[in-house]
Amino acid sequence: MKNQAHKLSQIVKNDKPSSKIKFIAVTSGKGGVGKSTISANLAYTLSTMGYKVGLFDADMGLANLDVILNVRTNKNILHLLKGEADLKDIIIEITDSLILVPGDSGDDIFKYGDSFILDKFYTQIESLDYLDYMIIDTGAGIGPNVQTFIDACDFVAVVTTAEPAAITDAYAMIKILSDKKEAVFMILNQVKNKKEAENLFDKFLQVAKKNIQNYQTIEMLGFVNKDTTIEKCVRTRSLFAQKFPSISPSEQLRNVATTLIEKMEHKVLSKKEQSGFGNFFKKILKQF
Ligand SMILES: Nc1ncnc2c1ncn2[C@@H]1O[C@H](COP(=O)(O)OP(=O)(O)OP(=O)(O)O)[C@@H](O)[C@H]1O
């Protein structure tokens, strides 16, 4: 198993084009569906496939990424923006190819759009451009802060469970996103099995086709089963994809990662827009 995973990671690594960093927002309509769990474990999974990955916490909810990753963060992006810390003081190395950038949910970050130390901020933050992927764990819902982060990202993945309220809220979110984004990816979390995930997505698309003009943008990335091991890992502050690589949810998340990579590479070919950290924060800071 380990050997196979290693081989796969080598293949993916060798095929990797010299791409620019891609920003992926992970969001949801309803809260508590598994955004942070998926963000952290997806970032880890991508990092085992030969990519350099960063995680940015843009949601200051209860189960922050630092809790899930079992690390202590004293300083965050705000300290960097205020000139009170250097980048190296805020970044936390989770593994050789995965870092956490402690973030801020937006209320404060957006105030620093005309800060006089912005040049220094940009110089420092651009040193993270060596990353291949940046996963942004946003808050839930269609509020302005969440939308700002999503707007600044190249790609967006909406997480939902099968619960009717979660589906309804995901639908409202996706309706808005489909007008703005070239692609809106969906991840079905806490499902019973593949069949349930496919049925849900089919039904979702049927309704979308009738009511969402740009329904073609909606693409299924994959699903993750409901599994008590995941709950245990969240409670004990470990990554299920790292601790239990052979359980079904870990394999399902590898499928999500592979599909995401394929879809992104495909879309990026037609994209000329500048990427990179400087550009990401310019979009965020100038908006307010
Ligand atoms: N596939 C799964 N199987 C079982 N439990 C899960 C699964 N995914 C997430 N959970 C559980 O659901 C709970 C909420 O997860 P998480 O904190 O990741 O959600 P969230 O969408 O980030 O929430 P919030 O909106 O508050 O930020 C956690 O206790 C986690 O253990």
Ligand SMILES: [Mg+2]
């Ligand atoms: Mg969360």
